[in-house]
Amino acid sequence: MPRRLGVSVSALLSLSLAFPTFAEQKPLSVKEDAPTTYTVVKGDTLWDISAMYLDSPWLWPRLWQVNPDIDNPHLIYPGDRLSLIWRDGHPVLSLKPMVKLSPKVRVLEKEAVSTVNAGLVLPYIESDRLLSASELDASPRVLGASDGKKYLSNQGLLYISGEHQVKTWTIYRPLEEYQRDEHTVVALKKIATAELQESQPQFSGLNVVTQSQEVMVDDIALPDVDVEMHSLSTTFYPVPTPKESFANILGSLEGSQYVGQNQVVILDRGEKDQLRQGSMFELYSQGVEVSIEGDDSDDARLPDTRVGNLMVIRPYPYFSLALVTESTEPVGKETILKSPLIHESQ
Template sequence: MTRYSYPLFAATLVCLLSLSTLARTQAPHLSIKQDAPKTYTVIKGDTLWDISSLYLDSPWLWPRLWQVNPSIENPHLIYPGDKLNLVWRNGQPMLSLKPMVQLSPKVRKEPKKAISTVREELVLPYLQSDRLIEADELKMAERVVGASNGSRYLTGTNQLYISGQHTISHQHIDSRWGIYREMSTFDVDDKKVVALKKVAEGKIISVHDDLSALKITTQHQEIMAGDVALNDLDRDSALISTTFYPQPATTEGVVEILGSLEGSQYVGLHGVVIVSAGNEQGLVQGSMYELYQAGATSTIEKNQFQLPSSLVGHLMIIRPYSQYSLALVTQAVAPVGVGLELRTPLETVDK
């Protein structure tokens, strides 16, 4: 080979290597279940996870199957009555949508509601009633002082007092407060995060020196002096949506299970755990992880072997915070807890 032809050879080699790398990283043909329906009409009670599972063994690959309209604000919304059609374009399967027939305003008195990603009863308690808060912020929070009768355990009480002077507003949302119980504490990097469980809701009705009277509007369990009182006005309504869609997580680095909300060692199917990544690491509602149990080691004639890890379940992020998140166990064949390995599902592999 002459020195004059070497640059051409090198450029050709680089091009071939690039094409080879691209071929390895491109997603292969999306595999559809053999018994997947050609058409499906959405009914009340369906979830996006259920429908995706009708067509795919890996429901988090939904974005690759669903033919979305980029001009629609939330193109993944599907409603009861919508008709889904399985079509093929350029050799790839896709689901197209024929929307339900719109009724006149006189006939339809209530706006239609999109189906949720998973059953609402599995996620709403954690989206609406539980929250995570950093320990330093918790130190600044108001506390339940008690009721006028001096009782420490407040059950069925109509009014109690919390510390601090707070604004009385005629708009319910401005004066909405939640009463929370501290459940467990976790270490996230150099911070401590506390899991809180909501036990009651109320609104400010009067102010007395350094106290504020709170009228209880909803009570889930007994209230105790010392419980945390937080103004729920700052809760981000976007975080309590149930119409997000499943997708592979895109975080980099190690993500770990920190524990369960209530401090138990393990949870099962539909249990909720806390993981060590959030919005800042790229997680959104619907981000999915695979859960793996590390394989055991085996010694044969002085030779030690590390057995492969085994897939034991899947996690779906249901409420991301800045650096940590709540995640729902959507599939599990073993108890889920600290020590399992979280892996991002590979879109290049159809299981």
């Protein structure tokens, strides 16, 4: 079955609030080589399709026109045909669905097109990767194995603190800690998956199913959580952050100083700052300071240079995980994040 989470009414409302009014918007410009018609194929992403038509793919909602004959107008599927047409002098995309049995019934045999490559997003949706300091302190920890070995593999049971009944578990290793005012989170690296085998009052035994490296004493064990409980999906609209929005890059999950395209960073803004899945920032390299001969004022700073885009893929209350969707140079803590609406309104 396709993932049918799509876009909620509240998400559409936030999308409409994020964009300036029609009078404030620049006319939408479509690429000269944009196809007049395009049939969606397996492996396409919404971001790729958007980039075929627009220099700024996050403007997709302004180009996209929903079709009232489609049961769920927020999703497109392999086999759907998109047509570029003009209405009142404005470019729009209309859609012909792959199969239509009646005005309100549609056969959905394939998964909907995801916003970006699902393989880049799913690992951060299906498992917690940021944990607050208080949650970390309260989480079950790996106690070890009966043979006393420091490094644990899939040979025999490993034991975690506490009595538990949840069947499936993921083992994580705490990495760096990140701070925002009084809020602290810890980045976690997935080490292994495991299944519950036995449970006793003070500890529970897990059998390791898969692992990327050996489990160690004091690693963290978290019960697996249903994805839909988080209202997260691989299918969502990219939407610009509000014009006044800003954020800072705190680091990367892998601990590297710089990242590139299709890598994930941690931001110091989250749901409390109106960020959601799909929220877009533009990335800028700060302009250098220069001295102007004959000018007694302070040194001038040259304009910042746009170097790429960044998309929030998993928001937390005060932090977010974000994917670098485009970058012409390494992205690090000094990279500046701005709302795309600042660039669009200029």
